[in-house]
Amino acid sequence: MKEPGVWDGFKAFLMRGNVVDLAVAVVIGAAFTNIVNSVVKGVINPLVGAIGTQNLDSYSSCLKGPCTLAADGSVSRGVMILWGSVLGAALSFVITAAVVYFLMVLPMAKYLARVEARRKAREGTHEVIEVTELEVLKEIRDSLVAQRGSGHTEH
Numbered sequence: 001m002k003e004p005g006v007w008d009g010f011k012a013f014l015m016r017g018n019v020v021d022l023a024v025a026v027v028i029g030a031a032f033t034n035i036v037n038s039v040v041k042g043v044i045n046p047l048v049g050a051i052g053t054q055n056l057d058s059y060s061s062c063l064k065g066p067c068t069l070a071a072d073g074s075v076s077r078g079v080m081i082l083w084g085s086v087l088g089a090a091l092s093f094v095i096t097a098a099v100v101y102f103l104m105v106l107p108m109a110k111y112l113a114r115v116e117a118r119r120k121a122r123e124g125t126h127e128v129i130e131v132t133e134l135e136v137l138k139e140i141r142d143s144l145v146a147q148r149g150s151g152h153t154e155h
Contacts, residue, residue, distance in 0.1 A: 028104070044091055053059070056091075059084025077084045 004012075013019060048056060060067075060082045091111030 029100070030098055032096060036092055036099065038086070039095055039099075039145070040092055054087035056084040057082070059087065 042046075045056065060080050062078055063081050064079040067080045070076040111138050
């Protein structure tokens with residue numbers, strides 16, 4: 001018997017449902033990138049700008065000084081922590097997660113719950129109790145034990 005080849009294994013991997021779901025998630029995530037970037041640029045940055053600057057990348061702290069920046073914006077001396085860019089990335093992530101959850105996951109979960117409730121309601125009207133052979137045998141045994149116990153006295 002011949003072992004499955006690499007190509008067969010690859011085809012089986014691609015045909016799994018979770019691979020297709022992952023591909024759809026990546027495409028939808030890429031589509032949301034522009035929306036999220038627009039929200040950050042048009043809403044979040046101006047709100048942060050009301051407190052400080054609109055460009056979060058400019059927020060930094062000098063860990064080991066003196067810190068000086070070169071003309072291209074890179075650190076030429078010292079150790080600088082660029083926590084503003086980390087904050088901006090974290091805000092982008094939270095906004096992306098919120099958009100995906102509230103616009104996709106939550107409505108889909110509610111829809112699937114309604115579909116499941118309808119299915120259960122339909123099955124509930126035609127519900128037939130299935131009894132396994134083992135359960136029937138246990139009931140027969142219990143009745144025989146009960147009959148034997150009530151009809152005989154022990155010596």
